[in-house]
Amino acid sequence: DQQVKQNSPSLSVQEGRISILNCDYTNSMFDYFLWYKKYPAEGPTLLISISSIKDKNEDGRFTVFLNKSAKHLSLHIVPSQPGDSAVYFCAANRDGNQFYFGTGTSLTVIP
Amino acid sequence: NAGVMQNPRHLVRRRGQEARLRCSPMKGHSHVYWYRQLPEEGLKFMVYLQKENIIDESGMPKERFSAEFPKEGPSILRIQQVVRGDSAAYFCASSLRRVSPDGSNTEAFFGQGTRLTVV
Numbered sequence: 001d002q003q004v005k006q007n008s009p010s011l012s013v014q015e016g017r018i019s020i021l022n023c024d025y026t027n028s029m030f031d032y033f034l035w036y037k038k039y040p041a042e043g044p045t046l047l048i049s050i051s052s053i054k055d056k057n058e059d060g061r062f063t064v065f066l067n068k069s070a071k072h073l074s075l076h077i078v079p080s081q082p083g084d085s086a087v088y089f090c091a092a093n094r095d096g097n098q099f100y101f102g103t104g105t106s107l108t109v110i111p
Numbered sequence: 112n113a114g115v116m117q118n119p120r121h122l123v124r125r126r127g128q129e130a131r132l133r134c135s136p137m138k139g140h141s142h143v144y145w146y147r148q149l150p151e152e153g154l155k156f157m158v159y160l161q162k163e164n165i166i167d168e169s170g171m172p173k174e175r176f177s178a179e180f181p182k183e184g185p186s187i188l189r190i191q192q193v194v195r196g197d198s199a200a201y202f203c204a205s206s207l208r209r210v211s212p213d214g215s216n217t218e219a220f221f222g223q224g225t226r227l228t229v230v
Contacts, residue, residue, distance in 0.1 A: 006153075034218060043115070043202055043221030044154070089154060091219070098167055099144060099204070099219045103153030 003027045004092050006102035014110050019077040021105050023090030026071065030092040030100075035064060035075045038087045038104070047088070048075070080109045115205050116185075117222035124229050130190040130197070132225045136205030143186045144204045144219060145178060154202065160186060193229045200224045 005024045013019045021035075031052040036044035050057040050064045050073075057064050063076045073092075077084055090102040116135040124130050136143050145157040156170040160180040171178065175193075180186040190197055204219040 032217075036221075041224075041226075043117075043204075043223045045221070046218045049218060087153075093217075097142075098159045099156075099206070101146070101154045101156065 002103075003030075004090055004100045004102040006090055006105050008105050009103070010106040010108070012108045012110060013080045015082060016079045019075075019080045019084065019107055019109070021075040021077075021088050021090075021107065023073040023075075023102055024071060025073065025092050025100075027092070027094070027100075028068075028071065029094050031095065032093050033064070033066060033073050034091040034093075034099075035062075036089040036091060036101075038089060044089055077107075080107075082109045082111050085109050115203060115220050115222035117201075117203050117225050119225060120223065122225055122227050124193045124227065126194055126229060127192050130193050130227055130229075132188040132190075132201050132203075132227070133185045134188070134203030134205075134222060135185040136203075137207075137220055140205035140207050140220075142206045143180050144206075145186075145188050146202045146204065148200045148202065148224075150199070157188070157201075190227075193227075195229050198227055198229045200226050 003026050034049040035047045037047045038044040048059050048062045048064050055066050065074045085108050087104045087106045089104045091099050093099045118133050141162050143160045146154040158171050158178045159167040175191045177189045202224045204221045206217045206219045
């Protein structure tokens with residue numbers, strides 16, 4: 001039962017443009033959401049996170065938006081850079097317990 | 112403060128052998144998660160453990176796979192009688208359960224993974 005879903009397996013964006021990665025979840029009890037970035041042959045690393053008491057969190061070029069009514073999460077990267085090319089995983093948890101991950105979106109930023 | 116350590120980084124096993132993957136969580140972390148990434152696929156949850164307890168093993172195959180997180184020492188993911196389909200990258204993550212008044216929560220820190228190849 002996939003509680004966190006990323007329906008786009010891949011995304012290509014021109015350098016300098018905005019990248020928008022989407023994530024949907026089914027469990028309304030999730031209270032914390034995270035985006036992880038993964039390069040080949042490395043473990044995922046945390047990029048940005050957001051609590052369910054907020055609807056937006058910004059860190060430099062990265063912004064995460066949370067729409068609780070739609071159970072939808074998105075990551076915006078602007079401007080996109082070639083170094084942003086990686087696989088991005090959306091994750092959620094509740095009360096600091098088990099993490100649930102999406103299947104990932106492979107982002108390619110074209111120079 | 113060392114991160115999550117997984118060893119070995121690469122493991123080659125012949126069909127029918129046993130594979131043992133080790134994960135040392137970050138210092139002070141009592142929650143461990145194992146994930147598998149098959150070629151061209153995303154992270155698939157396998158098992159969630161706290162010290163000496165399996166909390167959720169709903170992602171573990173029913174046979175040949177087992178996991179433990181003893182009171183002392185690393186967490187071990189054990190695969191008996193490996194088959195070619197077990198070839199994958201296995202990632203371990205650890206976390207410190209923490210919920211703060213401002214809503215911030217814990218994150219899971221990942222190791223670099225063990226790449227298992229079954230020949």
